Amino acid sequence: MTESNIALKVSNLTKDFGGLRAVNDISFEVGKGEFVGLIGPNGCGKTTTFNCISGLLEPSDGKIQVLGKDANSLRPDQIQKLGLTRTFQHTRLWKEMTVIENLLVPPRKQFAPNTISSLFRPHSRAAERNRLEDAYSALDMLEVPHMAENLASELSGGQSKLVDIGRALMGTPQFLLLDEPVAGVAGPLAEKIFQNLRDLVTDTGISILVIEHNMDFILRRGVDRIIVMDQGRILMQGTPDEVKDSREVVEAYLGGGGEEE
Numbered sequence: 001m002t003e004s005n006i007a008l009k010v011s012n013l014t015k016d017f018g019g020l021r022a023v024n025d026i027s028f029e030v031g032k033g034e035f036v037g038l039i040g041p042n043g044c045g046k047t048t049t050f051n052c053i054s055g056l057l058e059p060s061d062g063k064i065q066v067l068g069k070d071a072n073s074l075r076p077d078q079i080q081k082l083g084l085t086r087t088f089q090h091t092r093l094w095k096e097m098t099v100i101e102n103l104l105v106p107p108r109k110q111f112a113p114n115t116i117s118s119l120f121r122p123h124s125r126a127a128e129r130n131r132l133e134d135a136y137s138a139l140d141m142l143e144v145p146h147m148a149e150n151l152a153s154e155l156s157g158g159q160s161k162l163v164d165i166g167r168a169l170m171g172t173p174q175f176l177l178l179d180e181p182v183a184g185v186a187g188p189l190a191e192k193i194f195q196n197l198r199d200l201v202t203d204t205g206i207s208i209l210v211i212e213h214n215m216d217f218i219l220r221r222g223v224d225r226i227i228v229m230d231q232g233r234i235l236m237q238g239t240p241d242e243v244k245d246s247r248e249v250v251e252a253y254l255g256g257g258g259e260e261e
């Protein structure tokens, strides 16, 4: 990968929590227009890696570059401004608002200063209409346009995850970090959503790094590459075929992580 094709570059990232080394000297890249899966057993450091990339946690060591910029010393809102948006493993929706309203409000943890000030500025009608159109397209892409007027408090866990992805899409990100986006989403719908994410990457050239816990599932979802983590380290990275070929190794570490689909 040439430097100009790299959207995310993580170099020797380490994160300690007291005596616990949650992420242990990992390095990887995600290219522009690449769809990459991050997989590994519970507690292996996947979410911590996302938290470091998105600026919620300060790395103990190592370097993170987001869309060509050094992101180590940036706040989450500054990293978002570079074009990177994330979703959370445990969704944070405004329960008392409808789905469509949730999409129209910027995410809590990623308020950018200009977003706050824009809340107090009169909106142009055209801009409002565009945002509404964007919100409905996001719901279409996630196969849940019929839920627009439902209260977020009425949604199941899986449906909440979809609305959370919708919110991430609202900022027209160049880079999306998705933390187990289809956990709790029924099989066929989860497959459709991954297909739509694949199409989004192919059609728009954005990059997606997605955490998924099910090896069998991710192997068949059209990702370009898979990064396998175990105990804070990268066990291997390669195309789905390459990962499949080392299945025994992977199974040894994941304890047959593919059986629960």
Ligand SMILES: Nc1ncnc2c1ncn2[C@@H]1O[C@H](COP(=O)(O)OP(=O)(O)OP(=O)(O)O)[C@@H](O)[C@H]1O
Pocket: 017, 020, 022, 040, 041, 042, 043, 044, 045, 046, 047, 048, 049, 089, 213
């Ligand atoms: N804020 C924190 N403070 C202390 N320890 C933490 C913190 N966040 C994560 N850990 C620990 O770091 C390790 C990695 O956790 P992390 O959440 O990154 O794993 P994960 O791969 O996302 O797991 P899961 O599949 O369960 O979501 C775990 O041992 C976890 O308990």
Ligand SMILES: [Mg+2]
Pocket: 046, 047, 048, 089
């Ligand atoms: Mg996690």
